[in-house]
Amino acid sequence: MAKQDNVSVQQRQYLRREKRYARRVLLCQLGLLIAFLILWEVAGRLGWIDPFIFSGPSRIWQTTRALWNEGLLRHVAVTVGETLAGFLLGALVGTGLAVLLWFSPFLSRVGEPYLVVLNSLPKIALGPVIIVIAGAGTRAIVLMALAISLIVTVLEMLGGFHRTDAELIRMARSFGAGRAQIFRYIVFPYNVPTLFGSLKINIGLSLVGVIAGEFLVSRAGLGYLIVYGGQVFRLDLVMTGVTILTVVAALMYESVALLQKWVMRRYGH
Amino acid sequence: MECLRLEHIGQIYHAHNGEETAIRDVSFTVEKGELLSIVGPSGCGKSTLLSIVAGLLPPTSGQVFLGGEPLRGYSPRIGYMLQKDNLLEWLTIYQNTLLGLRIRHTLTPRTRMRAETLLRTYGLWPFRDRFPSQLSGGMRQRAALIRTLAVSPDVLLLDEAFSALDYQTRLEVTDDVYAILKQEGVTTLMVTHDIPESISMGDRVLVLSGRPAVVREILPIVFEGGARTPLFCREHPAFTGYFQHIWKELSAHGETG
Structure with a gap:
């Protein structure tokens, strides 16, 4: 590990090079975004694309401002709330099931083909059934998000549990650890990174579930805005919805990433 | 005084494509406070033998006795140290050394004190709040040894405990560990494929x-003059004689490599 207090010229140069490189990457990333926005705007104004269908940055900005006064935040809050609910449920139930399957290799073997099939099944196809069971409302939307993220979580977590360093488990067993202790002291902490990996995937999946759910049944939320915009042929509204959704998804992902950093630092990984 | 005794231990592995005899009729005893090293070609079943003594693997035949009593499965009187240090990267060195006590539900102020004393005696106290990744290979191995000794085992099993280290570190750690074991008076059964180390x-x-592993010979090692340390032994004139003897013993019996 490099000492920070007595830095050589070469080390300083190295750090400066690294910093410059990172800045160049960031600059290019921003440049790409700005270029895209400008191209989009110009293409619309010069008639290369139909702004009525493809909208444009300035139109989206105006629509956003108009929506702000009509309670945009409420729509965002509804979608974020539903996503979080589905996400947390998926993570909890999924991890719980994975733990259960880890504890019983027999159950795990028996359940394997079902998990594989359920994993490849498009869960959105279950939409009508979910609506009939849970009613046309928030509950159906959350269930949809849960359905989409659950099996992936189970598979991810179970896979992680099984990939735990066998030598560490052997070490714990050499102290007489039972299965519960092996899980508590070795397998679970070992898989904190796996957990966060699956949480990151789940944020995206839950959003898919929520938006699909809102398409089917809802009177609020970003999915509702998008579907409504399509129905009344206000495609500005659709594009605005999609844009805000992108931002929301990015922010939620970043929050998980930040939480991961924080937990990992405390855990000393 | 006899501490550990193995009687007619045999082990047969079963798999879909047949069965294989890993160990056949192995018997020996280890005296209290003694360090018995087992040397043999790679994959001959040395680790299997230790797994059996550690109670992680029931033998197909035979019986292990500890202090004259038959050993059935896992015993808290046996400490087992594996090839890798297996320190948990998410715990500090201090927490790592307490792991065995935690698992055994024997973490009391008294046992905690013992762990702390071991950390102090063997130079890891200043590093107790570091994480394993911040320590050198030799220090990590020492921490792993302290974790094993903290549970006060009567018998210590060392399974190729130094082979993951580079040569330089290995010589140092060997000296280190030897001194610790002799000072603590632990009866040790050590497995290695390295003849000089044994x-x-x-x-x-x-x-x-x-394979199948059988006992070829049990050779008493005596080095005269001076305090015995592994480095001292390596430089002793008698060392080469022992080496050649064991080398011949290992290669004379159809070992093709």
Whole structure:
């Protein structure tokens, strides 16, 4: 590990090079975004694309401002709330099931083909059934998000549990650890990174579930805005919805990433 | 005084494509406070033998006795140290050394004190709040040894405990560990494929054959003059004699490599 207090010229140069490189990457990333926005705007104004269908940055900005006064935040809050609910449920139930399957290799073997099939099944196809069971409302939307993220979580977590360093488990067993202790002291902490990996995937999946759910049944939320915009042929509204959704998804992902950093630092990984 | 005794231990592995005899009729005893090193070609079943003594693997036949009593499965009187240090990267060195006590539900102020004393005695106290990744390979190995000794085992099993280290570190750690074991008076059963290591550490060396493993010879190691440390042994004139003897013993019995 490099000492920070007595830095050589070469080390300083190295750090400066690294910093410059990172800045160049960031600059290019921003440049790409700005270029895209400008191209989009110009293409619309010069008639290369139909702004009525493809909208444009300035139109989206105006629509956003108009929506702000009509309670945009409420729509965002509804979608974020539903996503979080589905996400947390998926993570909890999924991890719980994975733990259960880890504890019983027999159950795990028996359940394997079902998990594989359920994993490849498009869960959105279950939409009508979910609506009939849970009613046309928030509950159906959350269930949809849960359905989409659950099996992936189970598979991810179970896979992680099984990939735990066998030598560490052997070490714990050499102290007489039972299965519960092996899980508590070795397998679970070992898989904190796996957990966060699956949480990151789940944020995206839950959003898919929520938006699909809102398409089917809802009177609020970003999915509702998008579907409504399509129905009344206000495609500005659709594009605005999609844009805000992108931002929301990015922010939620970043929050998980930040939480991961924080937990990992405390855990000393 | 006899501490550990193995009687007619045999082990047969079963798999879909047939069965294989890993160990056949192995018997020996380890005296209290003694360090017995077992040397044999790679894959001859040395680790299997230790797994059996550690109670992680029930033998197909035979019986292990600890202090004259038959050993059935896992015993808290046996400490087992594996090839890798297996320190948990998410715990500090201090927490790592307490792991065995935690698992055994024997973490009391008294046992905690013992762990702390071991950390102090063997130079890891200043590093107790570091994480394993911040320590050198030798220090990590020492921390792993302290974790094993913290549970106060009567018998310590060392399974190729130094082979993951580079040569330089290995010589240092061997000296280190030897000193610790002798100071704590732990009865030790050590497995290695490294002949110089088996000679420099062992009070006696047990030579195993290739699969299926049987006992070829049990050779008492005596170095005269001076305080015995592994490095001292390696430089002793008698060392080469032992080495050649064991080398011949290992290669004379159809070991093709």
